Amino acid sequence: MISFLLLAFFIPISYAGKECVWIMGRVQCEHDPTKNLNVEVRVWDRDSFGPFKLIDPDDLMGVTFSTEDGRFQLDGCGDDFDWIPGLSNKPEPYVEIRHYCNSDLGETITLPQFNVFVPKTHELGVIILDRPEKQEKRNQ
Template sequence: MFCAVVAWLLFLLMPFCCREVSGKTKCAQAIGVLDCPSDPKKAADVEVYLMDDDGFLNPDDTMGWTTSNEKGEFTVQGCGYDLWSLPEPYLKILHFCGSSSEKVLKTPAKYIFRPHTIDYGIISLEGN
């Protein structure tokens, strides 16, 4: 009986021990241009994080991060791992556009992975 219980527990824990068996690692790259119409300088040197949305109970993972250049342009890339599903990449942008205090802009998740690129186009920071 004891051996059967141990064998059953090992069977249940196997997916958590062996990532290669069921986990999915995917890499993503995102590009875009940040825009702050009220103060264009506030679109430069902005922190842009490529995140993996892990749901309510699990904190989101940082896949990669960068800062925008003087024109507000950015390219960020990284990889994410999820045990039961594909990573859900989204951008988290920390900025001061239209405010003296830091604001966070979160984009919707997009399921586009390398070799393709997620092109966000122009992202307006004003009011976000």
């Protein structure tokens, strides 16, 4: 009986809020269009911040590379544990774009977190790699 109660108590903790994403967009290097090809696009599930990232790093949900004209389609799934029974903990997806438009050393653009899940598609539109946007975080 005690083992049944322990099992019943821990089952809700083991459930996870699993969600999938579909992402479409296009990258554009205006000063050198040949660099539109093979731009790496990744979608991550943010799990924690600051020093907690060492314990619980972000999870890779999916990765793809752009076509010659800069287009890409990406899908992936992520899940987070529901630590509090009855309170759903959905993934917090965000996109990173690794490109060589501005430098041979490469640059990573991190786009803001979004909450668009399948069956809807998260449309990123055209992302100009030459110019930073206000909502983007860029790392070299």
